[in-house]
Amino acid sequence: MPSTPAPPLRCPLCGGELMVHRRTGEGSRPRLVCGAGHSFDAARQGYYNLLVGKGTVFEADTADMVAARFNFLDAGHYRPLADAVSEAVLALVQPGQPFTVLDSGTGTGHYLRAVLDDVSRVAGDVTAVALDISKFALRRAARLNPEAINLVCDVWQPLPVAAAAADVVTVIFAPRNAAEFARVLRADGRLVVVTPRAGHLASLAAEAGMLAIEDHKDARLAESLAGFFVPESTRDVDVRLRLTPGEMADLAFMGPAGHHLDRDALAAKLDAKEPVTGVEALFRITVFRPAEGAA
Numbered sequence: 001m002p003s004t005p006a007p008p009l010r011c012p013l014c015g016g017e018l019m020v021h022r023r024t025g026e027g028s029r030p031r032l033v034c035g036a037g038h039s040f041d042a043a044r045q046g047y048y049n050l051l052v053g054k055g056t057v058f059e060a061d062t063a064d065m066v067a068a069r070f071n072f073l074d075a076g077h078y079r080p081l082a083d084a085v086s087e088a089v090l091a092l093v094q095p096g097q098p099f100t101v102l103d104s105g106t107g108t109g110h111y112l113r114a115v116l117d118d119v120s121r122v123a124g125d126v127t128a129v130a131l132d133i134s135k136f137a138l139r140r141a142a143r144l145n146p147e148a149i150n151l152v153c154d155v156w157q158p159l160p161v162a163a164a165a166a167d168v169v170t171v172i173f174a175p176r177n178a179a180e181f182a183r184v185l186r187a188d189g190r191l192v193v194v195t196p197r198a199g200h201l202a203s204l205a206a207e208a209g210m211l212a213i214e215d216h217k218d219a220r221l222a223e224s225l226a227g228f229f230v231p232e233s234t235r236d237v238d239v240r241l242r243l244t245p246g247e248m249a250d251l252a253f254m255g256p257a258g259h260h261l262d263r264d265a266l267a268a269k270l271d272a273k274e275p276v277t278g279v280e281a282l283f284r285i286t287v288f289r290p291a292e293g294a295a
Helices: 063-074 079-090 110-119 135-144 178-184 202-208 217-225 245-253 263-270
Strands: 003-010 017-021 031-034 039-041 099-104 126-132 149-152 166-172 185-196 229-243 277-290
Touching (some): 063 245, 079 185, 110 135, 126 135, 166 178, 185 217, 202 245, 202 263, 217 277, 229 245, 245 263
Parallel strands (some): 126 149, 166 185
């Protein structure tokens, strides 16, 4: 059973280095194993489940929410945002040098796919680690990004990643564990965060029962990362969409509101609208550098 070093991963049980063991034989799948003998088999879809212990109270996205997100993103509606995230990451790459990306809250993996397509053309060896608490999301992400190590884990627990291992951490509409992000980033690394701006999807939100964007979100974001990260730059991305009722239902259902919405009832309600409706998506990409002495 040959073994090779994994990307800079650590066992969630003991903190030891994880190695990839590749077994021979038809239908066999690799596993992650540490020196203490803790092992984690790859699922049939290609991801590893590293959830251990009681875990968080954070509610993972359901299979139906993930399917809605996959359909919406795969249609390219948010491609301008994916391209802008990729540009922010690409600015950090030294041509020909190795580069490690940690995508926390990877979801279906569409944003990481855009990043890897661009970074791989410039960097040397590219290592990608993708984290999400939803196994349904990781099933999609592992198929879309088979070259990444896709891990089901709880971002509020110590991340299964070595210290100072990542050149960039990307967080797109996902929870932010500032202390852990600071630990896994290199001293010259960057944290790239995407958040919605005031007015995001406003024409759809009230009718569909989506959560409103809180006031002073930028200040709250900076406060949540204070002591670990300092804002370095921001970029606003506006995406004007023309959506069918079905696409609007997917858009509403794929986010946090999907935990309490009835997808079929929402689709029936939106079917009464015009065949195509204008919706404006407003995003902000903020790049943070580690605060001095934070690592």
